[in-house]
Amino acid sequence: MGKFGVVSDLLSDVSVAKTGRDMDTVWIPRERIRKNPRNGYEISNVQELAEDIARCGLAQPLEVTPAEDGNYLLITGERRLTALDDLIDRGIWKKDIPCFVRTMAYYDLPLSAQEKEMYAILRTNCLNRDKSDADLYFEVTEWGKIISELKQKGYKQISTDSGNISLRGRTREIAAAQVHISTGQAAKIERIQKHGHEKLQEAVRKGRIRLAAAYNVSLMTQEEQEAFLEQCAGKESIRQEELENFRKNAEKEQQNLQEELVREFCTRNSRETQKMLECCRREKDTRKKAEAVRRAVSPHGSMYSSGRDYAWRFGNSAEGISLQVENRHACMSYVRFVRILEKLYDGLSGMQKDTESGGPETVPEEEGNALAGEEKDIPAATGMTEGRGSLPELKNNQQRREWLQRYKEWGLWYRDPNIDVNYYRYIFPDGTELVAAEYPCREHYWSDGACDEVFYHLLEKKTKNHRGQIFDGKYREEITGETELVNFLRIQAGRSEK
Template identity: 35%
Template sequence: MGKFNLSKIRGTEGLLNEDGGMKAGLGLLNDVSRGDMDLLYLDRRQIEKNKRNFYKIGEIESLAQSIADVGLKQPLEVKPIEGNKFELLSGERRLTAIDLLIEKGIWQKVIPCVVTVLDKIDLPLDEEEKEMYSIITTNREQRDYTDGEIARELQELRRIYKKLKDQGVERLKKADGSEVELKGKREREVLSETLGISTGKVAQFDKVEHQGSPALMDVMLEDKISSNTAAQVADMPVEVQEDFLQKMQAQKKIEGKDLKKYQEEQKGLLSSEKEHATLQKREVEVPEGYCYLDGENWKQDTEGIRKQVRIGMLLQEEQYFQYLNVIRQLEELIKNGESVIGSTKENHHNL
């Protein structure tokens, strides 16, 4: 794409520094506040939506009514592209609401926009990284963000912040003019401060990203599971995670109660399998003249003795020798029993 000469467009005279660098950026990179900036008024046909914008568009009717009642309180942010057109960086919900008003014949005005020329942003990032950074940091509106949106923001910001720190950048300005310190801070703290969420919330997303299966990350990005529930799922082995998600395919939203029910069912299944294995072991074909003995029998038969010995007792010397003699007799009995059963197994495959 050819260089875009912003200085030749009406209404942009105050957007450039003396050296031609961008003065725009809504407080991200300099001390100029939104209120101090000049606006460019664009026809709707000049503005294109951004395919890289991953934020969900909702509650358009109410926003459109608000704009119709009190006007557009916050300008859109755009970047110049070819053909005397501009692409959105922030404000897709507002633009969608304006589209609705245009369709109804209510909005017939041009749209106020702040222009950001990515080449002029003084950060050691490539154009795509600058664009994504602008999309994320200028789209923090006063609304609730889904966990899927936050997860995507964290993925992008981790990559961008790592590159900035590696390039020696120590601090950045947020949209409200406050600074985010990069130097000497843990990544989790920087992300928490940038997005206005707790470090605990960031930790949940970290767990899903590092311990969760790819399928778990996908369903969270699709907003089919909350970060809280996803973090609990990530505590399970990957193969169990995938089994759980497979069983939840029909669910529009996976809730904590679904996970609890699954875990209870798994616990019951394991218990049943263990019980079945025990029964199988007990249901051996015992030849005539034999009795079957296993660990469970032994545990039951010696329970009373073990309880008495557990609390401790005194034996006279003669009694102690008798005790040792009984133990040796038991050892010999069991040893002979094993040899008898071993020979019996050859003739009785179910033993």
């Protein structure tokens, strides 16, 4: 037969009725009939059928095919045979069973013996049957295998008593036409087949879950599917309500994990957190806040940082944020990140909420609010200078470096308890400010233990830029290096001598 050959008798209602009339009935003992393990149709209402057979007799013979051991393998009529078994056990049915005997050679199909047998099961069980979701799943799955095998052998079209069937197009659409369901429903079944956990597919085959609910489960990850099915392991049926409850609990757990990791990030990255909070305060709309945070932390598309037990990745707007600490991992959008910041920092007011009491953390009066932008001078500790006026006599660069390292002698300007940062400020006669931001006891993957970090910010007054324009550097965020500071101190010493 060529690639465009004609295959007769593919799922024809007319042929099913006609061949049933043409075949002779054979009476076969029950012990010589075996049920077909490949028949995936559900069996229901067996007791009602048994009572009907007891009253009126068997209306339609079974259909069997000869087996290799001399017995017979059931093709169609498993529900009738199950009802007859009940009558035999009760002593009501005492005779042999009427059957139609048909060999697989009868089916003129270019299929393997295994798929030809399955075709016979599908063809003879498709009529006069109220199909359950499990039956539809079984039929679409098996028809897909048959159609795929015909396509692999090069067949483009087949002919039936009811007309030609084209094999062009998607397999699921052709299978849907044979099962008489919509292509949308067939697509859902295909999704369950390809992405559903093996336990989910087994639940569908056994009729424990409806197709609509199974499709929604297949949208989850394999780990989530397995967790949900384990939760429903002891239940006879799995309902949509149980899936919704599972999703709500999983969403709540995910939100708690996100908040936990954002809090961990803020604790480990106080400088970046301060920058993010300052960006958020300049905007009113949440989406604008999120975009401002993205531009601040990953202006060139992506920012990645990792250590021995953590990893952060801030991608573009579409990629979002990924936070990981040890074996805990969560992804979120920038909007979600900003909303968590608002929750943790009391509406971005700079006061971190006390997670135990539910209220804001009390800030001592002597401590200013760095994140709110307040410039409140706090009385210096005993023995400290005011950090103002002329510089002490510094004869060389080494003495200037040592003076920078003694920044605590300037006096504490303010402390931010939310991000654990101490700020020290020295104001020069011309109004230029030098701020030392101290990050105490910070841990890094390149160091064995915690150590203090200090970053200097030189905010010059009436400075000229490269265009010759004069500006006030009070609001600059850049870090000033030690070499530049030493050179600045040398110039200041020269000015004081004049």
